[in-house]
Amino acid sequence: MLTILPVKGLPDITKGDNIGKLIVSRLKGEGESILQGDIVVVSQKIVSKAEGRMVSLKGVKPSPFALEIAKETEKDPRHVEMILRESKKIIRMKNGHLITETRHGFVCANAGIDMSNVGRSGDSVTLLPLDPDKSAGSVRSSIRHQTGQDVPTIITDTFGRAWRIGQVNFAIGVSGLKPIRDYRGSKDMYNSVLHVTEIAIADELASAAELVMNKADKVPVAIVRGYRFRKGNGTGRELIRPEEFDLFR
Amino acid sequence: MLTILPVKGLPDITKGDNIGKLIVSRLKGEGESILQGDIVVVSQKIVSKAEGRMVSLKGVKPSPFALEIAKETEKDPRHVEMILRESKKIIRMKNGHLITETRHGFVCANAGIDMSNVGRSGDSVTLLPLDPDKSAGSVRSSIRHQTGQDVPTIITDTFGRAWRIGQVNFAIGVSGLKPIRDYRGSKDMYNSVLHVTEIAIADELASAAELVMNKADKVPVAIVRGYRFRKGNGTGRELIRPEEFDLFR
Numbered sequence: 001m002l003t004i005l006p007v008k009g010l011p012d013i014t015k016g017d018n019i020g021k022l023i024v025s026r027l028k029g030e031g032e033s034i035l036q037g038d039i040v041v042v043s044q045k046i047v048s049k050a051e052g053r054m055v056s057l058k059g060v061k062p063s064p065f066a067l068e069i070a071k072e073t074e075k076d077p078r079h080v081e082m083i084l085r086e087s088k089k090i091i092r093m094k095n096g097h098l099i100t101e102t103r104h105g106f107v108c109a110n111a112g113i114d115m116s117n118v119g120r121s122g123d124s125v126t127l128l129p130l131d132p133d134k135s136a137g138s139v140r141s142s143i144r145h146q147t148g149q150d151v152p153t154i155i156t157d158t159f160g161r162a163w164r165i166g167q168v169n170f171a172i173g174v175s176g177l178k179p180i181r182d183y184r185g186s187k188d189m190y191n192s193v194l195h196v197t198e199i200a201i202a203d204e205l206a207s208a209a210e211l212v213m214n215k216a217d218k219v220p221v222a223i224v225r226g227y228r229f230r231k232g233n234g235t236g237r238e239l240i241r242p243e244e245f246d247l248f249r
Numbered sequence: 250m251l252t253i254l255p256v257k258g259l260p261d262i263t264k265g266d267n268i269g270k271l272i273v274s275r276l277k278g279e280g281e282s283i284l285q286g287d288i289v290v291v292s293q294k295i296v297s298k299a300e301g302r303m304v305s306l307k308g309v310k311p312s313p314f315a316l317e318i319a320k321e322t323e324k325d326p327r328h329v330e331m332i333l334r335e336s337k338k339i340i341r342m343k344n345g346h347l348i349t350e351t352r353h354g355f356v357c358a359n360a361g362i363d364m365s366n367v368g369r370s371g372d373s374v375t376l377l378p379l380d381p382d383k384s385a386g387s388v389r390s391s392i393r394h395q396t397g398q399d400v401p402t403i404i405t406d407t408f409g410r411a412w413r414i415g416q417v418n419f420a421i422g423v424s425g426l427k428p429i430r431d432y433r434g435s436k437d438m439y440n441s442v443l444h445v446t447e448i449a450i451a452d453e454l455a456s457a458a459e460l461v462m463n464k465a466d467k468v469p470v471a472i473v474r475g476y477r478f479r480k481g482n483g484t485g486r487e488l489i490r491p492e493e494f495d496l497f498r
Contacts, residue, residue, distance in 0.1 A: 004251040163490055163498065166447045203415065246412055
């Protein structure tokens with residue numbers, strides 16, 4: 001049996017906050033604690049805030065290229081400027097959508113730069129963490145420091161998908177677990193070899209956690225309890241298909 | 250709090266089996282039962298078996314076109330023949346991969362036709378259910394008949410994704426819940442309107458369930474308990490992006 005606990009009532013996160021510490025203290029307030037085998041799932045938004053990855057659009061000067069793209073996509077030119085600064089490549093641009101490949105290698109709309117939930121002023125945006133694996137690692141090490149428990153940590157963001165409607169939560173940073181479960185070479189129930197199956201369990205854990213996070217309800221953290229994972233030095237980059245093996249870039 | 254219960258120990262499914270009935274009886278054997286608010290998640294493989302959607306490759310004659318595609322993709326020509334019969338369109342064909350659009354509209358490798366876990370003979374394949382929403386509906390109505398509880402039901406399959414490594418579990422058939430949670434127009438925690446967010450909760454529920462299903466371990470069913478969903482006449486087709494709005498077809 002798997003259990004997913006929402007971590008409610010975290011304070012508004014600001015630059016410099018120690019998220020691991022805040023999680024442990026909130027759990028304590030609820031009579032809960034981090035247990036061995038738990039997996040901590042943290043939404044990108046609060047990580048970016050704690051890391052100061054917010055930009056006020058007031059100070060952003062769009063380049064001529066950004067102005068052009070903004071016209072074509074009907075977006076705020078300053079938003080487009082920030083998207084381009086965070087991207088390596090434009091993957092698609094159509095029907096008002098701007099899909100890029102971020103500097104990390106994620107393919108997503110607007111380079112993951114979100115205009116909601118960022119503050120009362122309404123003109124600031126959050127950027128994805130510079131190094132989401134490192135962000136995951138520092139939440140993990142802070143929790144270990146607080147509790148003595150070394151638990152895998154996943155940083156997530158909601159991305160759209162090709163071919164399907166709606167966003168789902170994906171793992172963008174991972175620390176302390178292998179994000180892919182590899183069934184290749186293992187036997188199925190009829191003793192036939194399972195040929196090609198690799199399951200992106202870090203993405204599935206992210207999606208599972210989102211079910212209790214609930215975008216508008218101030219639940220940016222969830223604890224997954226009871227999942228038997230493989231420990232290891234995994235990274236979110238293992239989930240990114242290299243361009244030369246990708247049929248859709 | 251969300252819990253996900255694996256339903257273990259189901260018998261080998263064969264054509265004509267009543268999956269809803271088998272689920273209820275297995276739960277009973279474990280001292281469990283279906284409760285109000287539960288969501289039942291069933292893997293496509295056993296649904297296809299119960300519906301007789303298995304084909305022995307021995308009797309399949311590949312067309313000249315299938316022979317050509319088989320050569321190019323280095324696949325069994327009879328497998329390719331079945332993939333083409335289940336497809337409306339070839340989306341990509343490269344590096345030994347054959348991505349098609351199924352007759353239902355799903356974009357996936359091999360039209361979802363799996364060569365593992367199908368039987369001891371080794372030469373038969375399972376096709377996706379003809380109408381996965383209908384399959385979900387009949388499991389749901391059989392459970393209602395057995396227990397008096399009307400619980401949403403999701404049929405799932407593991408699909409690959411563009412840009413990312415590894416498969417995740419997706420919802421291919423839905424009955425009794427809205428597969429998309431629409432935040433458009435709702436307010437975020439700063440009272441700003443959340444512009445574009447639609448979350449594909451049926452896909453997230455599918456992914457969450459996969460974490461206890463574990464491909465090789467004979468757990469084709471999971472119960473998700475404690476998720477607050479919106480009842481309604483949802484269908485798996487709502488999760489398919491129409492081609493004219495899709496940037497990657």
